[in-house]
Amino acid sequence: MHTNNAGDNIAPLKKPLIYVIEDKSFETVNQYITGAELKNQAGIPLDINLYLKIKSPYEDELIDNDKQVNLARPNIEKFFVKDVYFFKINNSKISSYKRILSGTEILNMANIDDKCVLLYQKVKGNDYKVIELSDNVDLSEEGIEHFITKESNTFTYTVNGEHEMTDKKVLTPNQILDFAGIDKNNNYLIQLFEDGSKQVYAYNPEESIHMVCNGLIFITAEWLEIVDIEQYGNECKEIPPAKSFRIKIDKAYHIVNDRYISQEMLISLGGKPNVALYDVYKFLNGNPKPIKINQGTNVDLTEKCLVRFVLQPKEQQDGKGNRQEFTLPEEDLETLEKMGLQWETLSLKTMWLFIYDYPIPSGYNVKTATLALMITSSYPLTEIDMAHFSPPLVKNQGRINATANHLIDGKTFQQWSRHRKPGQWVQGVDNLATHLSLVDNWLINDLKR
Secondary structure (H helix, E strand, O other): OOEEOOOOOOOOOOOOEEEEEOOEEEEEOOOEEEHHHHHHHHOOOOOOOEEEOOOOOOOOEEEOOOOEEEOOOOOOEEEEOOOOEEEEEOOEEEEEOOOEEEHHHHHHHOOOOOOOEEEEEEEHHHEEEEEOOOOEEEOOOOOOEEEEEEEOOOEEEEEOOEEEEEOOOEEOHHHHHHHOOOOOOOEEEEEEOOOOOEEEOOOOOOOOEEOOOOOEEEEEEEOEEEEEHHHHHHOOOOOOOEEEEEEEEOOEEEEEOOOEEEHHHHHHHOOOOOHHHEEEEEEEOOOOOOEEEOOOOEEEOOOOOEEEEEEEEOOOHHHOOOOEOOOOOHHHHHHHHHHOOOEEEEEOOOEEEEEEEEEOOEOEOOOEEEEEEEEOOOOOOOOOEEEEEEOOOOEOOOOOOOEEEEEEOOEEEEEEOOOOOOOOOOOOOOOHHHHHHHHHHHHHHHHOO
C-alpha cells in the first residue's frame, strides 16, 4: 500500500526521504505526509486534484488532502497534477492549476503590478484584445494563450478624497486644482505621502509633479489673508502660507505681499533712504544673538521662529552701540529707547549689557560712566544682579564698600556687590527698568554713608 491513515506518532527517520512533485524534488525525515502538506510545499491549491504515480497496469492514485502517504517505499514517490495549463506573458511561460483565470490573477502570477499596466491577449491575425482585470480567460482552449502588457496610459489620483484621472504624465499643482474645479486663487495644493510626510505647493504652483500609476494623494488648504510674523515667531510655530505678511522693523510694523524680502527692501521699509549706510539684523526666538543679513540676500519670511528686524548704522561714534550679540525683551528695548543712551549687548564668557554715558549723581569722581549689567541666559525668569561701572567710581568723601575691580571687554569695571533678598525678583514685574531704579538708589544711598 502507498497510503496510510495512521502513523501520526511515527518517530522521524535518520535518513531523509526524497519525493517528487511536478518534476521538482523534495525531502523529509517524516515517513508520512498528507496530501494537503504535499500541495502546500509545491504551491498547488488545495482544491486541485493531486495524484500519486503508480506503475502500469495500475491506475494512478488520487491523494485527498487529509490522506497520509507512506514515503518509505523502495522507490521515489512521484506526485503530479493531471490538468496543468500553460500561458505566456511577455515571453515568460507560466503554469497554472486553474483552468480559468482573471486578468488580475494572470498579472499576479507573473509578478506584475495590476495597477500599473494594461493586459492584452493575442488573438487570430496577430491582433490583440484588452483583458480587463475582472475578465476571465479560459486556458483550456487549443494552444498556449499569449499575453502582453503595456504601460498604463492613464493615471488616477485623489484630491480631497475625490478620484480624478488624467492621461498626462506630468501635471502642475495649478492644473490639478483646475481639473478638480478648485479655486487656485484661494486654495493651494498639498501632497501626502505614505510615511506621513507632506509636500506643500503653495509657493511653487507651477512645479512639475510626475504622475504614477498607483495614484497620488492630494488635499487642499485655504490661503490665509495675512500672517503676523512676530506672533508666530514668539511661539516658534510653523508659518502657514499667506497672501500677505505683517513684519516688524525696529518698532514699526509693515505689510508685505511676498514670502521673500531683500535686505535692501527691509532698510527702505524701515525709513532709511540711504540703504548703503545701514545693516539689517534678524532676531530669532530662542537665539540670543541677532543674525546679520548680508547685502543682496533675500530673507524667507516663513523661517521658523523669526520675530523681527532691526536696522543699525554701519558707522557709529566712539565705537559705541554697534554690537548687538543677543536680544533683550521688548519692554527692555523700550526702556533703553526712552533713555536715549547708546548701548550694546555682548556675548563674552557671559552675556553683558553695556549702557554708555550712564548718569552718575553729584558726589562721585565722574558725571557719567559705562554701566555693565550681567544678563543670564534664563533672564527674565531670573534676576539681574549687581552693577559694574567704568571708570571705577570714587566718592568725593568716604569709601565705597563691597566693590571689586574686574576686566570686562578689555576695560576695568568696578563691581558693586549689591543683591536683592531671595524671592524679591518677581517674574513679569521686574525687568531692566526696575533694576536700573535699584542701581540709582545704590548710588544715592552710598553717598549718605
